[in-house]
Amino acid sequence: MEAGKSRGVIEAGRYAVVKLPSEGLKIVELRSHSTVNLGKFGSFKVDGVLGYSYGQAFEIIDDRNVRPIKSLMESEPTEIDTEEEEITKDKLTELFTASSESNQNIIDIGSKIQKLSNEEIDNLKKSGASSEIGQKIIEQMIAGHEGFDKKTVFSQQKYLRRKQQKFLRRFSVEYLSSTLMLQYYIEKDLPRVLDISPETLGLLMTYGNVRPGGNYLLLDETGGVILYAMLERMIGQGTVLVLHENEHANLNVMKYSNLSEEETKLTVKTASWLLFIEPDTQRIEWQPFTQEEIDQLPPAKKTKYYRRHNRALEINDTLDLIQNGNFDGFISVSTLSMPSVLPYVLDRVGGSRAVAIYNQFKENLLETQHFLQVDKRILAPSIIESRVRPYQTIPGRMHPVMTMRGYGGYVLWGTRVFPAENIQAIGRGMSNKKKNMDRVSS
Amino acid sequence: MLFYRYKDVIEEGDIVMVYIGRQQMKLVNVTLGEVINTRYGHFEHDKMVGKKYGDQMVGAKGYGFIYLLHPTPELWTVSLPHRTQIVYTPDSSYVIQRLNIGPGSRVIEAGTGSASFTHSFARTLGDQGKLFTYEFHEVRCNEARKELERHGLLAVNTTITHRDVCQDGFEIQGEDIRGDAVFLDLPAPWTAIPHLKHVISKEMATGICCFSPCIEQVDKTVAALQEEGWTDIEMVEVMGRRWEARKDMVRDISDVVKRLKDIQARKTQGIEGRRVVKLQSETATPEPNVSYDSGNKRPASTEEDQQKQSESESKEVSPSQQPPSKFQNLGKGFNPFGKGIRVREGDESYAWTQVTKIESDVKSHTSYLTFARNIPTKKQPEENV
Numbered sequence: 001m002e003a004g005k006s007r008g009v010i011e012a013g014r015y016a017v018v019k020l021p022s023e024g025l026k027i028v029e030l031r032s033h034s035t036v037n038l039g040k041f042g043s044f045k046v047d048g049v050l051g052y053s054y055g056q057a058f059e060i061i062d063d064r065n066v067r068p069i070k071s072l073m074e075s076e077p078t079e080i081d082t083e084e085e086e087i088t089k090d091k092l093t094e095l096f097t098a099s100s101e102s103n104q105n106i107i108d109i110g111s112k113i114q115k116l117s118n119e120e121i122d123n124l125k126k127s128g129a130s131s132e133i134g135q136k137i138i139e140q141m142i143a144g145h146e147g148f149d150k151k152t153v154f155s156q157q158k159y160l161r162r163k164q165q166k167f168l169r170r171f172s173v174e175y176l177s178s179t180l181m182l183q184y185y186i187e188k189d190l191p192r193v194l195d196i197s198p199e200t201l202g203l204l205m206t207y208g209n210v211r212p213g214g215n216y217l218l219l220d221e222t223g224g225v226i227l228y229a230m231l232e233r234m235i236g237q238g239t240v241l242v243l244h245e246n247e248h249a250n251l252n253v254m255k256y257s258n259l260s261e262e263e264t265k266l267t268v269k270t271a272s273w274l275l276f277i278e279p280d281t282q283r284i285e286w287q288p289f290t291q292e293e294i295d296q297l298p299p300a301k302k303t304k305y306y307r308r309h310n311r312a313l314e315i316n317d318t319l320d321l322i323q324n325g326n327f328d329g330f331i332s333v334s335t336l337s338m339p340s341v342l343p344y345v346l347d348r349v350g351g352s353r354a355v356a357i358y359n360q361f362k363e364n365l366l367e368t369q370h371f372l373q374v375d376k377r378i379l380a381p382s383i384i385e386s387r388v389r390p391y392q393t394i395p396g397r398m399h400p401v402m403t404m405r406g407y408g409g410y411v412l413w414g415t416r417v418f419p420a421e422n423i424q425a426i427g428r429g430m431s432n433k434k435k436n437m438d439r440v441s442s
Numbered sequence: 443m444l445f446y447r448y449k450d451v452i453e454e455g456d457i458v459m460v461y462i463g464r465q466q467m468k469l470v471n472v473t474l475g476e477v478i479n480t481r482y483g484h485f486e487h488d489k490m491v492g493k494k495y496g497d498q499m500v501g502a503k504g505y506g507f508i509y510l511l512h513p514t515p516e517l518w519t520v521s522l523p524h525r526t527q528i529v530y531t532p533d534s535s536y537v538i539q540r541l542n543i544g545p546g547s548r549v550i551e552a553g554t555g556s557a558s559f560t561h562s563f564a565r566t567l568g569d570q571g572k573l574f575t576y577e578f579h580e581v582r583c584n585e586a587r588k589e590l591e592r593h594g595l596l597a598v599n600t601t602i603t604h605r606d607v608c609q610d611g612f613e614i615q616g617e618d619i620r621g622d623a624v625f626l627d628l629p630a631p632w633t634a635i636p637h638l639k640h641v642i643s644k645e646m647a648t649g650i651c652c653f654s655p656c657i658e659q660v661d662k663t664v665a666a667l668q669e670e671g672w673t674d675i676e677m678v679e680v681m682g683r684r685w686e687a688r689k690d691m692v693r694d695i696s697d698v699v700k701r702l703k704d705i706q707a708r709k710t711q712g713i714e715g716r717r718v719v720k721l722q723s724e725t726a727t728p729e730p731n732v733s734y735d736s737g738n739k740r741p742a743s744t745e746e747d748q749q750k751q752s753e754s755e756s757k758e759v760s761p762s763q764q765p766p767s768k769f770q771n772l773g774k775g776f777n778p779f780g781k782g783i784r785v786r787e788g789d790e791s792y793a794w795t796q797v798t799k800i801e802s803d804v805k806s807h808t809s810y811l812t813f814a815r816n817i818p819t820k821k822q823p824e825e826n827v
Binding site for chain 1: 446447448450461464481482483494495496497498499500504505506507509510511512514515516517531532534535536538539540542544545546562565566568569570622643645646647657660661662664665671673674675676677678679680681682683684685686687689796797798810812815817818819820821822
């Protein structure tokens with residue numbers, strides 16, 4: 001949410017993301033002198049991670065202490081502590097040099113191939129909390145795996161990777177970027193973010209021309225993930241007016257934003273649809289008391305007075321913002337029917353500003369585009385789709401991953417224009433007109 | 443400054459994105475006395491002054507029009523002169539999102555190419571950020587420099603350098619680059635990667651994206667990144683598609699049958715009719731006796747058609763004397779799908795379903811995007827924490 005160093009270095013008192021080898025994400029508050037519990041991956045003392053740069057991977061050693069490692073999958077000790085010896089991935093594979101050229105000799109007998117029982121694994125887990133235990137479990141699992149030497153080197157590595165994801169007590173501390181915020185909700189509750197993917201979020205921010213100093217109109221039904229992404233690209237400069245359909249806006253996600261309520265209020269304004277559509281009827285006639293009158297109020301009434309006073313100013317300010325219009329863009333991630341919404345919105349969007357509307361269903365945007373083709377206030381609307389396909393990224397063995405989640409949605413993008421009245425286009429109508437004129441003259 | 447902030451009214455000296463057609467836009471510098479010529483007529487710069495960005499403007503002859511749009515990196519991407527293959531918005535927006543580039547970021551871009559991505563970066567970085575862009579081709583570099591100057595980027599946050607970064611690295615004298623994001627669109631990024639360690643941040647993570655069309659390039663890039671200590675290496679592909687809203691006619695099978703029956707009926711009547719015509723040539727053929735659906739389908743013929751029909755029939759003494767042609771029955775009889783006449787898509791006399799049609803030329807492969815990051819493992823002194 002902020003520029004410069006605070007995006008770079010892990011600091012106390014902030015929300016951050018903990019990434020686990022299983023690729024699971026957890027949003028945690030880094031309170032100094034506290035401990036973060038990662039469930040089966042163990043727990044760590046916050047003080048141990050402070051001062052490193054975001055993205056740093058750690059391994060839990062004894063007594064909830066950590067040490068930095070190269071990455072979640074490579075445990076090579078980093079420059080800071082090179083003295084320590086340990087078994088690395090490659091060394092581990094070396095222990096079992098026997099491997100097969102092909103999978104010709106593999107017979108699938110399911111879990112029977114593993115001699116180590118779940119009970120034994122559980123006992124091993126209980127024997128300690130450090131990452132060495134994880135390594136030990138993996139070693140024993142390989143030893144107890146009857147068909148391990150019949151696997152190819154590639155499949156041995158894959159096996160190892162899967163077990164590492166399961167047993168190693170490693171994690172990294174990441175900056176809470178909008179991508180990770182979205183990723184967190186995608187894993188936790190995909191319908192909540194209306195199926196939007198990180199690539200589509202990026203598309204929305206770019207087509208919406210979101211940048212510092214802009215004054216945007218936003219529909220955000222994700223609880224604030226979209227707002228969070230916008231604020232990340234505005235860093236406190238400009239305003240976002242969030243329209244909501246209930247009495248109050250649901251911006252739950254902002255609790256992780258590392259911004260105080262006051263800071264948020266400077267950039268984020270909210271208005272219900274009633275306020276937006278009927279600003280005239282919603283204005284609050286407010287006569288502020290004189291200082292003298294205020295001074296005479298009993299304390300309880302004084303508080304009440306100030307609350308009402310601030311509320312009135314806030315609402316009237318928001319109404320001014322709405323009535324001034326000329327917004328620098330309309331960004332929508334909403335399930336409302338756009339043909340019903342846009343007639344109220346388009347006049348409030350400034351000339352040549354972008355309109356970027358997300359929907360998880362192409363059909364809804366199709367209807368919207370047909371609506372806009374008749375309306376004419378949006379030039380060249382298009383529906384745009386972006387899908388990112390990740391690859392297995394190993395030199396010599398590159399290929400797209402075999403399955404991926406089918407989600408992502410679509411963005412309708414167009415530009416607000418002011419069509420003139422009665423402009424004669426050059427086209428078929430034109431040549432007919434000419435023909436008619438020719439006929440008249442001949 | 444127009445790439446950083448919106449303004450409403452066009453003044454002399456401003457840049458305007460002239461919208462001629464969907465894929466046809468032209469950036470002009472509003473200069474009094476000048477004229478822009480398009481296939482839809484010519485348009486005087488003088489008349490642009492005082493208009494609002496977003497206004498539709500009529501041609502000097504009173505017909506034809508253009509739209510006067512505000513420049514944005516996205517419109518620029520559509521309109522720019524291609525010096526090289528460009529990075530399109532689905533790719534560029536993903537790179538910015540994934541590398542978490544925002545206001546205040548310090549970005550290294552090589553090469554500049556057509557400077558399409560350069561504009562997008564510059565907009566996102568704001569005045570607190572910094573963009574270092576490098577181009578090894580001298581002519582292209584000079585063109586790009588002029589363009590960035592004209593568009594106000596150099597004055598805000600962008601530095602362009604003529605340099606072969608693969609040979610000579612990224613360092614700029616008197617400049618502490620401290621890049622926290624790197625975008626390499628080079629033929630051999632693996633030769634540039636070893637130079638990066640001198641210019642990336644030593645305080646915070648640096649993200650990189652290498653943009654290469656061939657899988658062999660990715661192989662070498664991944665090896666170089668590993669060699670240089672970059673982690674979390676992942677290659678992805680971005681597939682961008684554009685769809686347009688269209689309408690497709692609903693063609694009901696029962697109408698097909700009805701039409702066939704109509705043809706049959708008229709044929710019989712025609713044979714009958716010709717016999718009558720032979721006998722009394724002055725009488726016009728009677729209208730075929732078919733009942734139509736009341737729905738929203740076009741009836742056999744409109745009044746106008748009937749008029750033309752009767753006109754032509756009165757002229758042609760006998761239809762049988764005319765050589766048969768496939769257009770002979772145009773508009774006649776039950777014609778539920780507008781066969782033989784030009785039907786405008788969405789014509790209310792017919793039934794339609796709403797459909798999406800994919801763009802005719804799909805960018806089936808732009809490039810592979812290889813991401814990685816560099817984490818400086820270093821603990822800041824306690825007092826700073």
